[in-house]
Amino acid sequence: MTFLALTAAQAGLLAATTVAIIIGLYLLKLRHRRVLISSSILWRRVLDERQSHSLWEKLRRIISIVIAATIALLIALSLARPEIESLTGKNERIVIVLDTSPTMNTNTSDGKTRWQHAAERAKSLLDSGGPTTEFRVLDTAEVTASAFTTDRNEVRKLIDTMSSKSAEPHFPRVDGRAAQVYFISDGVAIHSTPSFVKRISVFEPANNVGITAFEIRSVPSTPLGYEAYLEIQNFGQPTEAGLTLSGPGGQRIIKTVRLETEQTYKDVFDLSQFAEGGIRATVQAKDDAFPMDDVAFAYLPIKRKTRTLLVTKGNRYLETALKLDNYVELSVTEPASYRESPNIDTYIFDKFAPNAPPARPALIFGTPSAPWLKPAAGEIQKPEITTWSEDHPIMQYVSVHDVAIERAARIDADNLTVVAASKQTPLIVVSEKPKWVMLTFSLEASDFAFHVGFPVFIENVLAWFNRDQLALKRSPGIVDVPLANAQVQTIDGKTVPSEQQLGKTIFLANEPGLFAALRGDTRVHVAVNLANPTFSDVNRSIFKTDRTAARQQFWLRRELWFYMLLAAVVLISIEWFTYHRRITL
Template identity: 25%
Template sequence: MQLLAALLLALAVAQPYTRAWTYSGEAHVLVLDGSASMLATDVSPSRFERARALAREYLRQMPPHDQVAVILAGVRPRVLCGLTYNRSEAMRALQSAQPAETGANLPEALTLAAAMLTPFAAPTIEVFTDGGFPDPHDVDTGRARVQYHLVGEQADNAGVVAVDLREERDAPGKFTLFALIRHNLPQERQYTLELWRGDNLVDAQEVRVPARSEASVRFRHLVPSDRPEELRVRLDVRDALACDNTAYAVLHPVRPLRVLLVSKGNLFLETALNLDPRTQVERLSVLPDDSASRYDVVVYDNLVPSAPPEGNAVFIGKVPSWFPVVPLQQVQNSVVVDWHHTHPVLRYVDLASVRLSQVTPVLPQAGTETLAETGEGAVMVALQKPERRWLLFTFDVTDSDLPLRVAFPVMMLNALRWLTSPSESVERGAIVAGGLAVIPVPGKWEKVTIRLPDGKSVEVGVQEGAAPFEETLRTGFYQCVETGYLFAVNLAQREETDLRVHSPASAEGRQTEAGVRRVLARREWWQWLAGVLLALLALEWVMYHRRW
């Protein structure tokens, strides 16, 4: 009997099977919207919980022959459960789903669902959402029919949809915090916007927002202290969505900048670099040795180092052979025809018709960014890496009329700030929830720990002096434990603040036969063998005990 039991056990482990005709139903993918607007409490307890309840009810009513999968549509869609007949597994996947304070990439979620349903003849994609996204009508879902299950009411809501912290042009060392307020109310309304510095309320302003529109507020003359400070802009209102009523920014200390100017003499350039009282400029007439690493920025005026510098640098007049550009033929009497208006170096800078008496245009290579160009090619190029930033002017500024314009000193001030700011989006609080934050990590750390707004921690690897961090799923303040670096994450998405329930047009798939159909499937027998084995062992146990 024991030999027979061993044989049955071996056969069960081998999982024998035969092929037989069976019945197969439809396949369904349940897509659960996990965006910030689903946290709204206009329906109890929230839109997300209502959507989860609808998905559970849909799952309970599915025919037993149908397969089901579950996808959470966040900023990066996630498969919580692959296609399965197991209803308990799908229920557990629905229970594990959690919304985030981010947007939702529904087109990508639909594409992912359609890919899972490719082998099926009449599949469906069931989307449980409030419709707070652009209608994804251009998404090809193949044969799959898309059906929307809407949750929520037409709730009134207001929120802070943008925040930006910038240094004041006319007062270096002081900052202005810009905030943009938006609401979806059908009439004008007045709000109170508070500015908190740490735990202290330091300012409050009244703002009138037109019907279904937005209005801006400025908090000026913010002076940094000797340590990073948390700034909160709070909208004094109680509405259906709480996470968009507060925006966050970090006011970092302003430290002196050490700048080395390597030049045989350029009064215009030296004067422009000295305009910022925080900047300490030293000048050398010959190329420096390794001591150049002691400076925050090195400006090479018509002199080129033999090897690429390790730190931040500006190259003027000559194109280094190792800079990732291809020099073109030198031209005379050229004119700037276009420039990158929104780049930090060229903010508030007008380069229209700047005349260049002599210039070497270049063809930028991968990893670089063109800031200004003439009809012949690029003449200003930026290169940004985690551990350093470079700026290239392919012309001598004294061979142009640029130093005679107001744009020149403004541009040089912008350049110094950009070169020494580890990550402008991180510095200004412009990280959108769900986006990538590149955290500067000086030193030789291989891993760092990021503390999240809820107090939890996540380990992140360091690459070339920076830690790329994507788990920005909650608004608030994040901090690198090892370095103490503090940064802010904001919702800043108009679509999430607008809580009006939208009804996207359903993406109807091609008409195919629906319902149950016969297919040739694999039928496994190991369960039966295991059952016989258990019965045999039970029989042996009974016979053994009856001897006594």
Template identity: 40%
Template sequence: MQVALLCGLTAATVIVLFFLKLRHPRVAVASLLLWERVLQDRHHRSLLERLRRLLSLLLALTIALLIALALGRPEAGAITGAPREAVIVLDTSITMAARTADNQSRWDHARDAATRLIESAGGNDRFLLADTSGRVATAMTADREQLGAALERMTPLASRPVFPQVDVSGREVIVVSDGIATLDLPRTARVLSVFEPADNVAIADFTVVARAGEREGYDGRFVIANHSLESKYIRLTIEDSSEVGFIENVTVNGRDTIMRTVALSGNPVGVIRARVTTDEDVLAVDDEAIDYLPPLRDTTVALVTAGNEFLETLLGLDGRVDLRVISPDVYNGNEAVDLYVFDEFAPSIQPRHPALLFRPPGRPWLAASDLTPPLRASAIEVTNWDEAHPILEHVSMLDVRITDARHLEFASTSPTTRILASGGQTPLVVVNSAVPKWVAVNFALDDSDFPVHPSFPIFMQNVLTWFMGDRLPLRRSVGTVDVPLSDATVATINGVDLTTWSRLGSTSFEAPVPGLYVASAGAART
């Protein structure tokens, strides 16, 4: 209708102007002889003149209508009567929250761009609006109020951006993005960029670990990224609930990333908070990171060994361990301890407390590992290990060399037994989560360089924590977080409940900012 009205008005204007005749002035001449010959000539060419004027009118109409249509920018669907259908996808990754030079954000510009696309379209044109966080997606609709409400519900999130699962076949696809996130776009998609260069620094990773070889003390391990074009002078601050602080200034080159390990003073406990600050940082959400250290509690450990310097030294230096060294020939299983560490020894009957075993012989209670004669494996490298399990979290076994290992066959029918690390076909680290728990390391410390690796004290700390039932905190980035608890409730450290949704065997929630969150399902917590 709008196109027809535009074309009609344009044609009427051109025709009126074309046939508009000016009044010619009257002039007196001395003779009409010459003018009579001109009039006779004109009479002979009148038919050709009419054809010329008609063609001139048609050409004028064509040019005017083309100019009008170009200015009106109608789609082919509007001309044919079919409504236009377009899919508009807005990038809601966290970088869209970066401030721009006009003190707005990339997201503000993206939302304005989508609004202009919709408002400049025909009244019957239909749009499908969706975001890359999977939170908002409309049906294909011409309802401008519904589209506006969908835009209002969208916001940048720290979740992984994914192109939405929508039908784009035969439809125009427009993606409004800053181009930072990697999206799997359809081949026909047109990208409307709202990118503007900006200064940003971020903590890409932060972990607090026990300092190797010392009774007390922790190190903070950082990865600091400078996404700016120029180098940045960055102030790094670390605080914990006991107000043990650390401040350091570092310079990071433009488009560069550095890794640092800093010694934390005192004995930090609880929430450990790290921050980076610098001039002209346009994105605040990635300036802070959180780690958590549970309060230490004394644990009585019986080390059953004929003599192992590595284990005696490491356990003796651990401030939360009350160590008792027992010879295998005096072990009776009735010791008043919290857990056992067996060095190249395993009792015939499973102890009543959790046990860590190094190079154990096959035993029935060790997943029926006694049914098959053990084999000897030499010159082994660790080829697979599961860092997702609590005892191997932050434990790298990439360069661990093992000269000799005992190859035991563990029963695969036990649902609580898992092989966490292996060298080829040889199980190297095996765990059983049934109470009382046990962990079998199928090589002696003297037959490997594992004890001198920085990961070994972390491994021992993880095992003790897992045995004592203290769940290590899950370390996740802000955004959508999955916790391995079914139908759990999630709250902030201040007790504010968060919205959750259940998945198969897990619960998900949205962590908008760095912090400590507690997930609970019955007696289980993480």
């Protein structure tokens, strides 16, 4: 027995003092009330008979002292918060790490999921702890991290709110010296844990045919064509799997394939007949226990040539680059002949700007004077590009760090987005409304046109102006979109709660799906798919061979002092009852 509130010596002294006081009080003679009776003959007979024949009569006083001393001891020692390891477990800290990887959603033979089994195991761990045991719950998504607490109900409620979510689980950092660490997992997504971690398995073999890859890509031979690449794999018993690709216009491709164990099926599907929008791929197989990888999404954009009007007095590099772009239908005119036309998708102004902003987006080179543009406030000689934003769609795959510029205009970039700048002045600025991009330097005053990134930059700008992009690929869990202050919607228009973080929009997607992040005219599609053979292989568990940890159950659920006070109350009640019936003294 150990004491949490006192040292052993102090507790011993307390116990000895208590017993001494109780015995001392008993030794003090209680003054008996004097009663005169006619004759003591009969009383003497009764008492002699009872005292000589009843062991109880002999022990009654001793038993009374023992009961009183026990009550006092129970109360006194309960203040010292005693602990008996065999009854209550020792005072320890337990960290429960719950695997929240997607494979925990795998169904088991009893109809529950591995996650539900894990939650039950976690709760039984709570029950196994002693009254003073402190618990902490973590997950592999690094979303849940409670503080140490002895309040089991609080921990239970926390476990009830948790769910399997992260596509990229990581074993959290825990200190194995300060606590016992239990990891409840199916052993699929996380194979290695620190040596001090005790692993508890919820693994059970299961059948699964899952989509391991799905994407829409351009057809190299057909500039404006798209195809879908689909890859499925069987991680269970041999089975037949049905594949379905469905588009927003009711288009559908259905196929059935026979898959042996571990067999992978890969196929490419022509989407030329599909309308613009979300494409859904599904796979159905008998006894499939893991539904999360049975569906995948992608976005099919409509690709057509951008009707572009280049307004220039003559710029060979720019004109050549645009002519070589397969997605551009180019018209060239001089500034004097410029007329806005409804048949133009994009304007490119080379050292020229009309007095009124065009109705369609514009790419402007140099800093021409126009009321709707920022006026130049001088020139900067040989500015160096020191900062640029790789996250902006027009700068994707564009490297500008080695672009040499002879001179650039100094402008005020208020209300504009600067995507590239020197220390002195912005060099590439973007206006969201009206939509235009301006370079504060001319192509002739730089070597930007000779860089490999230039055609990409032109393509990015034209795409950002007019074209839908392929969807960004993300995994279930916390999804980030490189578009600040965007509203996130599902493909059928329902708004998804989102947050802003470091210039990105973040939202939670526990299931595969197609989402759209919207900000003004800008729309970014996000395809959230599991599509990961690591997760689809729900049988690749370390628990096929590893042993699961077991834990001793303890009787008592509260600290010992609670039961001691309870026992004291019971003894006091018994003593009260027996005393008033003169059974005890």
